[in-house]
Amino acid sequence: xxxxxxxxxxxxxxxxxxxxxxxxxxxxxxxxxxxxxxxxxxxxxxxxxxxxxxxxxxxxxxxxxxxxxxxxxxxxxxxxxxxxxxxxxxxxxxxxxxxxxxxxxxxxxxxxxxxxxxxxxxxxxxxxxxxxxxxxxxxxxxxxxxxxxxxxxxxxxxxxxxxxxxxxxxxxxxxxxxxxxxxxxxxxxxxxxxxxxxxxxxxxxxxxxxxxxxxxxxxxxxxxxxxxxxxxxxxxxxxxxxxxxxxxxxxxxxxxxxxxxxxxxxxxxxxxxxxxxxxxxxxxxxxxxxxxxxxxxxxxxxxxxxxxxxxxxxxxxxxxxxxxxxxxxxxxxxxxxxxxxxxxxxxxxxxxxxxxxxxxxxxxxxxxxxxxxxxxxxxxxxxxxxxxxxxxxxxxxxxxx
Amino acid sequence: xxxxxxxxxxxxxxxxxxxxxxxxxxxxxxxxxxxxxxxxxxxxxxxxxxxxxxxxxxxxxxxxxxxxxxxxxxxxxxxxxxxxxxxxxxxxxxxxxxxxxxxxxxxxxxxxxxxxxxxxxxxxxxxxxxxxxxxxxxxxxxxxxxxxxxxxxxxxxxxxxxxxxxxxxxxxxxxxxxxxxxxxxxxxxxxxxxxxxxxxxxxxxxxxxxxxxxxxxxxxxxxxxxxxxxxxxxxxxxxxxxxxxxxxxxxxxxxxxxxxxxxxxxxxxxxxxxxxxxxxxxxxxxxxxxxxxxxxxxxxxxxxxxxxxxxxxxxxxxxxxxxxxxxxxxxxxxxxxxxxxxxxxxxxxxxxxxxxxxxxxxxxxxxxxxxxxxxxxxxxxxxxxxxxxxxxxxxxxxxxx
Numbered sequence: 001x002x003x004x005x006x007x008x009x010x011x012x013x014x015x016x017x018x019x020x021x022x023x024x025x026x027x028x029x030x031x032x033x034x035x036x037x038x039x040x041x042x043x044x045x046x047x048x049x050x051x052x053x054x055x056x057x058x059x060x061x062x063x064x065x066x067x068x069x070x071x072x073x074x075x076x077x078x079x080x081x082x083x084x085x086x087x088x089x090x091x092x093x094x095x096x097x098x099x100x101x102x103x104x105x106x107x108x109x110x111x112x113x114x115x116x117x118x119x120x121x122x123x124x125x126x127x128x129x130x131x132x133x134x135x136x137x138x139x140x141x142x143x144x145x146x147x148x149x150x151x152x153x154x155x156x157x158x159x160x161x162x163x164x165x166x167x168x169x170x171x172x173x174x175x176x177x178x179x180x181x182x183x184x185x186x187x188x189x190x191x192x193x194x195x196x197x198x199x200x201x202x203x204x205x206x207x208x209x210x211x212x213x214x215x216x217x218x219x220x221x222x223x224x225x226x227x228x229x230x231x232x233x234x235x236x237x238x239x240x241x242x243x244x245x246x247x248x249x250x251x252x253x254x255x256x257x258x259x260x261x262x263x264x265x266x267x268x269x270x271x272x273x274x275x276x277x278x279x280x281x282x283x284x285x286x287x288x289x290x291x292x293x294x295x296x297x298x299x300x301x302x303x304x305x306x307x308x309x310x311x312x313x314x315x316x317x318x319x320x321x322x323x324x325x326x327x328x329x330x331x332x333x334x335x336x337x338x339x340x341x342x343x344x345x346x347x348x349x350x351x352x353x354x355x356x357x358x359x360x361x362x363x364x365x366x367x368x369x370x371x372x373x374x375x376x377x378x379x380x381x382x383x384x385x386x387x388x389x390x391x392x393x394x395x396x397x398x399x400x401x
Numbered sequence: 402x403x404x405x406x407x408x409x410x411x412x413x414x415x416x417x418x419x420x421x422x423x424x425x426x427x428x429x430x431x432x433x434x435x436x437x438x439x440x441x442x443x444x445x446x447x448x449x450x451x452x453x454x455x456x457x458x459x460x461x462x463x464x465x466x467x468x469x470x471x472x473x474x475x476x477x478x479x480x481x482x483x484x485x486x487x488x489x490x491x492x493x494x495x496x497x498x499x500x501x502x503x504x505x506x507x508x509x510x511x512x513x514x515x516x517x518x519x520x521x522x523x524x525x526x527x528x529x530x531x532x533x534x535x536x537x538x539x540x541x542x543x544x545x546x547x548x549x550x551x552x553x554x555x556x557x558x559x560x561x562x563x564x565x566x567x568x569x570x571x572x573x574x575x576x577x578x579x580x581x582x583x584x585x586x587x588x589x590x591x592x593x594x595x596x597x598x599x600x601x602x603x604x605x606x607x608x609x610x611x612x613x614x615x616x617x618x619x620x621x622x623x624x625x626x627x628x629x630x631x632x633x634x635x636x637x638x639x640x641x642x643x644x645x646x647x648x649x650x651x652x653x654x655x656x657x658x659x660x661x662x663x664x665x666x667x668x669x670x671x672x673x674x675x676x677x678x679x680x681x682x683x684x685x686x687x688x689x690x691x692x693x694x695x696x697x698x699x700x701x702x703x704x705x706x707x708x709x710x711x712x713x714x715x716x717x718x719x720x721x722x723x724x725x726x727x728x729x730x731x732x733x734x735x736x737x738x739x740x741x742x743x744x745x746x747x748x749x750x751x752x753x754x755x756x757x758x759x760x761x762x763x764x765x766x767x768x769x770x771x772x773x774x775x776x777x778x779x780x781x782x783x784x785x786x787x788x789x790x791x792x793x794x795x796x797x798x799x800x801x802x
């Protein structure tokens with residue numbers, strides 16, 4: 001994985017020290033060192049072919065990002081299904097899409113009392129009783145959900161206390177469902193570890209990340225929108241994970257000023273969104289930075305044939321190119337176009353291959369970047385006080401029936 | 402369909418006159434009056450079960466929005482597949498997901514020379530020759546693609562000259578693939594016509610749309626991000642259609658000042674994104690307006706059982722609710738929470754049912770709103786000059802091989 005850009009703000013070396021200090025208490029930094037044997041052993045004991053995550057937000061997005069990144073290049077024997085809503089239309093459709101008797105349910109909730117998760121779990125429990133041969137629970141140690149699991153002898157795994165939901169993809173919350181499908185979670189962690197170690201050893205990514213974070217934080221009022229323009233459909237769910245990580249971590253009141261700050265994440269897929277959002281980037285208000293993500297080696301041989309469509313001879317210029325060449329040339333062309341314009345900060349991340357290591361690197365890269373920007377903006381990246389009010393009002397409404 | 406909000410800016414009555422004048426030359430306003438018999442007759446003659454759209458941007462998003470809105474409640478006999486990328490990984494996966502011999506291909510490109518579309522068409526043509534029994538072409542009259550179609554005796558339908566790609570869902574570009582699947586396109590147009598006539602008759606939606614557009618335009622520098630928080634998965638592709646319509650139409654240089662302006666669309670799905678983007682809305686920078694879209698009648702009976710999970714008795718408050726009630730209570734709770742905060746402009750759109758009329762109304766509502774805001778911002782909603790540079794650079798690169 002590489003990351004290149006032109007901007008070079010003056011970085012305060014204390015930023016590194018602040019992150020090193022944060023690492024003493026915040027858990028996501030060291031998840032890549034954990035022993036994954038318990039997850040692998042457990043996964044080996046599970047026979048069902050449908051792995052169903054009942055969870056929402058941070059309890060679903062991480063596993064979904066990794067699974068969908070890998071699924072298009074390496075068809076897994078087992079399928080991941082994610083039930084992360086209360087919308088009956090999609091729930092009904094998804095429940096019809098797999099055999100509920102040949103399914104293993106992962107009930108994931110950090111607090112243990114997430115309304116959407118418990119609602120769906122109760123629905124499924126009425127059809128197919130959740131018990132120790134078809135269910136696992138992943139939650140905070142000592143939560144009410146863990147206590148429920150104990151009453152049914154359902155195995156449970158803990159999410160470390162100091163790992164927040166949106167930073168939990170490399171904890172049990174992400175690793176266990178991924179292991180159940182057959183994802184190489186060891187390689188996933190190795191990818192993450194490379195970036196983590198590189199940063200803390202003050203190697204290449206340290207300089208890159210510190211500069212990029214400094215630039216984003218210093219220009220937060222000018223460039224309040226950060227577009228991630230990912231050139232492959234494999235990134236679609238990763239984009240959704242990024243939107244949560246970035247939006248929920250960085251949309252806060254500042255610790256000391258109480259001022260509302262926040263950087264708005266936008267996830268785009270190239271080349272499709274060249275025909276949608278790109279016009280706004282090029283000609284719209286100069287309030288956006290753009291990060292292009294590319295895949296170096298698609299390992300795919302689909303090629304545009306050397307054929308001519310009569311009267312469309314002008315299009316023969318695409319003949320003989322691999323589609324993977326074409327999509328990367330499209331990315332390069334858009335970057336060249338954007339680079340020629342003023343006031344559109346641009347950088348490019350290139351992933352070597354579509355494999356677990358690549359996505360592991362990308363995950364830790366973005367977690368570090370988020371932590372760095374939060375530090376500079378004087379906000380707590382790890383809470384989400386803004387979502388509580390809606391939950392309280394909902395409970396009042398529910399009790400009002 | 403209803404739309405409610407509190408803000409009431411002073412509206413300039415000349416805005417209505419400007420739109421009435423625009424209607425004389427811009428085509429989307431009157432698409433709902435067209436005779437759909439040719440589409441229905443053609444659809445009746447097609448036997449294949451897989452309808453494959455080869456098109457990108459405005460040539461794909463409209464049909465996709467309508468199809469996916471309806472598909473979860475009314476399973477169609479025929480399936481829609483959309484090939485709107487050059488990414489070989491997803492192309493290969495999609496081509497494996499249906500029988501290419503039992504497929505009917507709609508090649509859609511307004512200009513007729515869209516690189517992505519021609520690349521995919523050439524690939525398919527090499528496997529399964531495109532000819533008049535498995536292919537239709539939808540393009541501008543006289544385009545090179547139309548001329549190609551003539552050489553193979555492939556039937557073609559025209560997109561009206563004065564209808565731009567992102568406003569073309571109710572033209573042949575959207576209606577024909579939708580008719581091929583079995584969508585009630587007459588009802589779709591009836592829905593659109595209701596909103597259109599209501600506006601031009603100066604009934605309810607006229608006042609609503611003029612006020613909302615005025616508010617958005619007057620506050621474009623403060624609230625430069627417009628979030629569409631749609632409470633059902635059926636809106637996912639509609640959100641994508643909205644992002645293109647809003648972003649590509651409103652991200653422009655002003656006609657007279659040459660200043661860069663633009664409103665940034667963000668599509669969210671509730672309740673899922675309550676666990677993602679919501680924190681940023683509530684506590685982040687006050688640069689966002691929010692529109693909640695709700696469905697009044699889900700016509701779905703999925704219910705949370707009256708069961709108790711031991712140690713989770715606290716969650717029994719959700720027991721006995723229909724999921725459709727719960728999701729709407731979640732939407733109402735979030736609206737109540739947002740409404741209590743300062744400087745988050747909020748409005749709610751409610752669709753009566755998940756049917757073709759409902760989505761037709763919503764489509765015309767957003768097209769009108771876009772036209773109105775563009776008018777107030779002194780920009781041309783109907784061009785996209787910003788995307789040309791990337792295309793020119795790409796062609797240079799392709800020729801350089």
